[in-house]
Amino acid sequence: MDKMIGVIGGSGVYEIDGLEQAEWTEVETPFGAPSDQILTGVLNGTRMAFLPRHGRGHVHTPSTVPYRANIFAMKVLGVTDLVAVSAVGSLKEAYAPGDFVIIDQYIDRTFAREKTFFGPGLVGHVPFAHPICPVLAEACAQAARMTGVTVHQGGTYVAMEGPQFSTLAESRLYRSWGADVIGMTGMPEAKLAREAELCYACVAMVTDYDCWHPGHDAVDVAQVVAVAVKNAGKARSLVASLPELLAGPKTDCTAGCGHALDSAIMTAPAKYDAEMVAKLKPIMGRVL
Ligand SMILES: CSC[C@H]1O[C@H](OP(=O)(O)O)[C@H](O)[C@@H]1O
Numbered sequence: 001m002d003k004m005i006g007v008i009g010g011s012g013v014y015e016i017d018g019l020e021q022a023e024w025t026e027v028e029t030p031f032g033a034p035s036d037q038i039l040t041g042v043l044n045g046t047r048m049a050f051l052p053r054h055g056r057g058h059v060h061t062p063s064t065v066p067y068r069a070n071i072f073a074m075k076v077l078g079v080t081d082l083v084a085v086s087a088v089g090s091l092k093e094a095y096a097p098g099d100f101v102i103i104d105q106y107i108d109r110t111f112a113r114e115k116t117f118f119g120p121g122l123v124g125h126v127p128f129a130h131p132i133c134p135v136l137a138e139a140c141a142q143a144a145r146m147t148g149v150t151v152h153q154g155g156t157y158v159a160m161e162g163p164q165f166s167t168l169a170e171s172r173l174y175r176s177w178g179a180d181v182i183g184m185t186g187m188p189e190a191k192l193a194r195e196a197e198l199c200y201a202c203v204a205m206v207t208d209y210d211c212w213h214p215g216h217d218a219v220d221v222a223q224v225v226a227v228a229v230k231n232a233g234k235a236r237s238l239v240a241s242l243p244e245l246l247a248g249p250k251t252d253c254t255a256g257c258g259h260a261l262d263s264a265i266m267t268a269p270a271k272y273d274a275e276m277v278a279k280l281k282p283i284m285g286r287v288l
């Protein structure tokens with residue numbers, strides 16, 4: 001099987017460049033429609049699929065992004081390697097606006113979202129100690145360095161519910177936890193990508209210092225958008241380098257992303273809910 005690279009673009013990243021045979025495709029899923037149509041095409045010989053997380057024109061809030069539909073759609077289109085691009089606030093002096101952070105850990109503080117494909121009659125628990133595919137993350141780090149931006153390899157992302165930005169007390173609390181950046185969309189995207197056995201990595205573009213930094217005004221949308229728009233070109237060049245860095249057929253990921261479901265399902269086969277199985281077969285057919 002050949003690799004197919006999926007990209008979920010965040011705030012400020014609503015398109016990618018240079019796709020041949022580019023086509024916006026409508027994909028329906030048992031979890032409803034994804035955030036938007038998905039742009040498919042070929043870049044330097046590699047099949048690509050691009051989805052703007054908030055939809056073109058930014059119509060979904062972080063809480064209403066249809067995360068399950070998005071991941072389901074990417075998987076059924078044949079995506080093997082999924083790169084998320086996200087705007088984030090910095091919780092550390094050293095992670096400055098304009099820098100890119102290749103995320104390796106998350107703290108999930110979201111509470112108003114569906115976080116799993118599983119449900120009654122089909123219960124599963126995937127391993128998630130290491131939420132990011134290290135192989136894909138390394139390719140993203142290389143691609144990011146090629147754009148000339150400052151790249152931090154590794155960072156803990158606090159996913160908050162939003163859509164309001166944090167209070168000062170919350171921002172200080174997250175800093176005391178040792179977290180590096182904060183955003184509103186990293187979860188449950190990464191959890192669902194793991195359940196779908198995708199290799200998943202996240203390139204976070206720092207847009208602000210949130211509200212804890214004494215030398216900076218509290219964050220507002222104008223600041224985030226100004227930096228995100230300035231960085232969108234770099235994010236698009238990063239994506240354009242991925243095909244050459246990831247070239248070749250898809251082999252079993254050494255980190256085991258493609259086998260996350262091997263021992264995840266708890267429900268006894270005799271008790272499987274037939275509707276749930278039919279619903280999830282397109283993305284979990286390997287084990288169902
Ligand atoms: C416009 S600031 C808040 C918004 O930006 C980030 O979105 P994304 O991760 O999709 O780039 C952040 O998580 C919020 O959703």
Ligand SMILES: Nc1ncnc2[nH]cnc12
Nearest residue numbers: 087088089182183184210
């Ligand atoms: N400071 C911040 N908090 C949450 N999400 C963000 N996205 C960009 N900046 C952010």
